[in-house]
Amino acid sequence: MSKLFIKGNEAIAEAAVRGGCRFFAGYPITPQNEIPEYMSRRLPEVGGVFVQGESELASINMIYGAAYAGVSSLTSSSGPGLSLMAEGISSLAASGFPAVLVNMMRGGPGTGAIQGAQMDYMQATRGGGHGGYRMPVLAPGSVQEAVDLVYEAFDIAWKYMTPVLVVADGYIGSVMEAVELPPMKESKRKEFPLYTTVHLNPENPHRRSSCTMITNEVDHEEWNKVQAAKYEKMAEELVRCEEFMMEDAEYVMVAYGTSARVARNAVISLREQGIKAGLIRPILIWPYPYEALRKLDPAKVKNIFCLELSIPAQMVEDVRFGVYDRIPVTTYGRSAGLTFSEEDVEELVKKTIEGGEK
Amino acid sequence: MEKIYSRPKALQNRATGYCPGCLHGTTVKIIAELIDEFGIQDSTVAVLPIGCSALDCWSFETDMIISLHGRAPATATGIKRNAPEKTVIVIQGDGDLASIGLAEIMHAANRGENLTVIFMNNGIFGMTGGQMAPTTLIGQKATTAQGGRTEAHGYPMHMCEILNELKAPYYIQRCAMDSPAHVREAKKAIRKGLENQMNGKGFSFIELMSNCPTNWSMSAEKSIEYMREYTLKEFQIGVYRDGGEK
Amino acid sequence: MAKVEIRSEFCKSCKLCIMACPKDVLAVGSKVNAAGYEVVEMKEGAECIGCASCAVMCPEAAIEVYK
Secondary structure, X not given: OOOEEEEHHHHHHXXXXXXXXXXXXXXXXXXXXXXXXXXXXXHHHHOOEEEEOOOHHHHHHHHHHHHHHOOOEEEEEOHXXXXXXXXXXXXXXXXXXXXXXXXXXXXXXXXXXXXXXXXXXXXXXXXXXXXXXXXXXXXXXXXXXXXXXXXXXXXXXXXXXXXXXXXXXXXXXXXXXXXXXXXXOOOOOOOOOOHHHHHHOOOOOOOOEOXXXXXXXXXXXXXXXXXXXXXXXXXXXXXXXXXEOOOOOOEEEEOOHHHHHHHHHHHHHHHHOOOOEXXXXXXXXXXXXXXXXXXXOOOOOOXXXXXXXXXXXXXXXXXXXXXXXXXXXXXXXXXXXXXXXXXXXXXXXXXXXXXXXX | OOEEEOOOOOEOOOOOOOOOOOHHHHHHHHHHHHHXXXXXXXXXXXXXXXXXXXXXHHOEOOEEEEOOOOOHXXXXXXXXXXXXXXXXXXXXEHHHHHHHOHHHHHHHHHOOOOOEEEEEEOOEEXXXXXXXXXXXXXXXXXXXXXXXXXXHHOOOOOHHHHHOOXXXXXXXXXXXXXXXXXXXXXXXXXXXXXXXXXXXXXXXXXXXXXXOOOOOOOOHHHHHHHHHHXXXXXXXXXXXXXOOEO | OOEEEEOOOOOOOOXXXXXXXXXXXXXXXXXXXXXXXXXXXXXXXXXXXXXXXXHHHOOOOOXXXXX
């Protein structure tokens, strides 16, 4: 297969189309604008529909309608837009509707900075909307991986009947890389059976009513239990991470997305200098790869470095949950659109080693 | 003797979720009658809002979805654009449509979405207990305007007139539900709205002036008298646009 | 000759039908339904003309008309 030199955001859009996406609704926000721009010209070519929503609120609710109609659909935005969409995402989850959402993270909170950052970790992994739902969160570390994960995200959405969030940062969205694109999947509208229809109204199987219509408390709780079981199943089946040079690692970086690119280079450089560094890179940040941290041997691993393009550190809560204070954890990051270099990471590791030897 | 008026099949076999004398029930009934008359029960999707109109979920025997507060036109857009063979009926109250959902209704209308929107205007937030709506009359009492609405809270918003400023809508009419003759007129308007959608004509908007005996704190009969004396003077019934022409 | 039949399980006794009737043939009766409403009925000997105005107004679709 030939490689295509393409910008991250456009690669994501094309991967979505090839993964079966036939409806896109979204509202302009930096740094993801190439996604709706690409979709506006690409979707009509494959018989799909593009609508520029009047707001993120309208856009996510168009996705809600499209999902109900049984179409694979995509919306993309950045942190502030995701905040506006929160109620709609919660409703997609509450109804068990499949959809894929992309968050090209920027610096936050509030309006934040339009440059890339990783400031939406908590929003992404702890729901973002109300009501205590869970959804898979894919965190690609390169344009190629963004393509592969967005493509796969539609399968995950339909397999588990859930919204799926892809979080990348402005760097992955803006950078151009050579990628291999997956083959075009056939995409057909599928009016999936709804819980309300199958379980609550079996004498009328042709009626499709959304799950928010369950007005009986006992049935509603039963649906919540079905959902909770689904969250546990996803948590078991979807954990994925990359472990790089971890066999004998004494200094372990934990990083995802763009931070992991920098961390990986730092690991290589530190190894060249005789320092046994390694990297754990979560590919999904929910469910989180706790096991990769739990299995670390405190007799061997001297320090963990949680690296993020975020101040304050956010992922550290998951890292500590995996480590249980058995190994010291150092957090490091930049924010507001600033990045750290592999030299910064090397210096951090070396300083920690010196400090430990005093 | 021949039965000349019967309960429509597109209604569930249960009482409505509405208070006694609420004209929402009458509205659901005439929509259900039209669904029967057109034979579209299996291809109709009722897009319900948040507010009392969401109680329609206990009435319609059709496909349904409850959308988020104010966003029914957006949800309906997502459905109709992807499933154009469905007849999508959007039902919204005045709090939902004219307050929190103002952007969604304006832009769905401005895109000329091929939808039939039924706007229930009773001048108050019913489900939450009688708070002031954008359609509450000056002087009309609400739980958040206990001495009556004053100008400081703004003026009643006339959605037919506002939407009539846009180029795209195909059909705009305001009807009242206060008498058998007016209800029959409203049914005719909704019939037109549905025909427009089935013929691919675009956006139809039918505002139905309604009541809220519970939150207006009066009997059903008195609420009808109040409508005739006050609300129908503020909100003029009539055809604002038919066939895309002002 | 015409008559109305009121499905008593649906009636909420709102009286909009009584208000709509041009011939004053309807009245709140003494029968109470399961929901606690006093059900509307046709008056004894009333002359219904089958105009269906009551049924058109009824918010509960509880009235059926025969002619």
